[in-house]
Amino acid sequence: MSRFETSSLFQLTVLRFRLFLREPEAIFWTFVFPILLAVGLGIAFRNRPADVLQVGATTPQLTQALAADKGLTAATMNEAAGTHALATGDILLLAIQRPGGVEYKFDDTNPDARAARLLADRAIQTAAGRREAVRAENQLVHETGARYIDFVVPGLLGMNLMGSAMWGLGFAIVEARQKKLLKRMVASPMPRWQYLASFVLSRLALLVIEVAVFLGFARLVFGVPFRGSLWQLGFLCVLTSLAFSALGLLVSSRAKTMEAASGLMNLVMLPMWILSGVFFSASRFPVAIQPLVRALPLTAAIDALRGNMLQGMNLGQLGAPVAILLAWLVATFAVSLRIFRWK
């Protein structure tokens, strides 16, 4: 065997890689699960034709006027029945004939109801003889890149990079500590840095497969766009994976049992699943907690991935999220090396 093959770093990395591939569960969570999730979300949020909105009116004349708009279907009902239909969500708006004009009853916090209000008013005013002051034409676009699946794929990628890096590193280290293997390794002449480096190297090797499989699937099946440079996307994936590996190392640096480690893992990851904009935009959270949300590594990772894939931004334009990821990487790695328990 060559010198390279008998080197301890090579042996550690190869064994780490093999052990991963021999865990069916790990294979599922890393490779299969994100694809299943993308398929599920792709089906649930597939683009449908613009919805026709259900409305009600108290007189046949109003109903006729409303039905003239292609965006509305209308039914005649009295005010009591209409109020009930509003409450149960059967209709979005009720047009009531009053002596002096028309009154619209609707929930103004519901965007669909607000749209129904605009359409209904336009239909009734037009029926009453209003002339448009400005002639307007619609040009319709249905662009890829603005669909929900386009939005959610970078989110799922970020979430997957976080999960595989943290579980991959954290669990293996705590398991080795609990089974006294870590102690045995430290008692041998193995350089300690190589033990940690072997995790990073095997993680990076897996990353290539993991990212290629998931993004290839998203591209082929959903036609998700890649507007930014691919090597920069690769760089962002590596940076994200390293930052979360360091976080995984920190979580596992002192935990003595698997139970303690999984508790800590979930404590760290759960807030990010919710806050970091995997499934919906993180900007929906109140302004007061935005600085916190923005500082989370998963938010930074997903922002950067979306910027690259959907908006074609280059690394220069993604300076802020890249800086946040780098800061997490350096800080957590430095702290974990200081507090790491080898026994």
Added chain:
Amino acid sequence: MTDSRTAAAPTANHGDSAPSLLLRGLRKAFGDVVAVNGLDLEVARGECFGLLGPNGAGKTTTIEICEGLTAADAGTVKLLGLDWHTGAEELRQRIGIQLQETQFPEKATVEETLRLFRSFYRRGISVDESIRTAQLEEKRGARVGTLSGGQKQRLAMACALVGDPELLFLDEPTTGLDPQARRHLWDLVEQLKQAGRTIILTTHYMEEAERLCDRVAIMDHGRTIAQGTTQQLVALVGADHIVEFAVAGRDTDLAQMNVALLTAIPSVQSHRVDAGLHQLSVSELHTAVPRIFAALEEQGLNLSEFRTHSATLEDVFVSLTGRTLRDE
């Protein structure tokens, strides 16, 4: 396994005649618990040395200090003339270690595990040779998770041997093994001994220490209470034989037993009672036994048990501490 080359002695001779292991005034406490309390030991090159004692005596702490895994609070630790402050790198290359309860990755094979450990050492024996020495040829491609307890322990032993160590530490190598696997491992240790390696092992099985070790230190409460060859230690009992008996009857009868009548017999050296079982250390069995029977009959006591055996390290421990090795 008959090929002695497979367990060849270390070829590198570092020339100095320093003892393989030297401990002076070793002390280690964990919080309020003093695990090692002023320990002195010296192990010569090529010797097989045993640390014998009950669980909690401080054997593992002592051996882990020697292995550089735990720092001592006070005292001198020298291995092969080196110490852990200045020679850690070199020491790790030159010693072999088998820890208590190491679990190697279950999904790695025997060969992969050994290849990994071999890669840590600058020099050593080949992976094939270590597999042959540990008699794991048939399990070469098997995953660690499928091995029996004895096979796992032999794998741990092989991992300790791949670096061709001059000094080998074995911490309770046979604990938890069935008798057959234990004998199998003893054979392996004996081969290593014959090949001239220095071996330091801990155990709480006296028969293991008696069978394998040239010299033994008996540990209790963090100190050595006796040190020497098995024969020297057994001589501490003051007699070659142990007579054990129990008498039938109610507790009040037993309390009235006149022990003085027994210890008055010329060759009876001492008497003690443990859980209703009387133990006498006796130097001349053939003259003492009839007199013991007579003394008991005189008091109207009926024997329910009676046996004799040659004095062992177990009896040494009992006579020094008043407790048995299995007490804890």
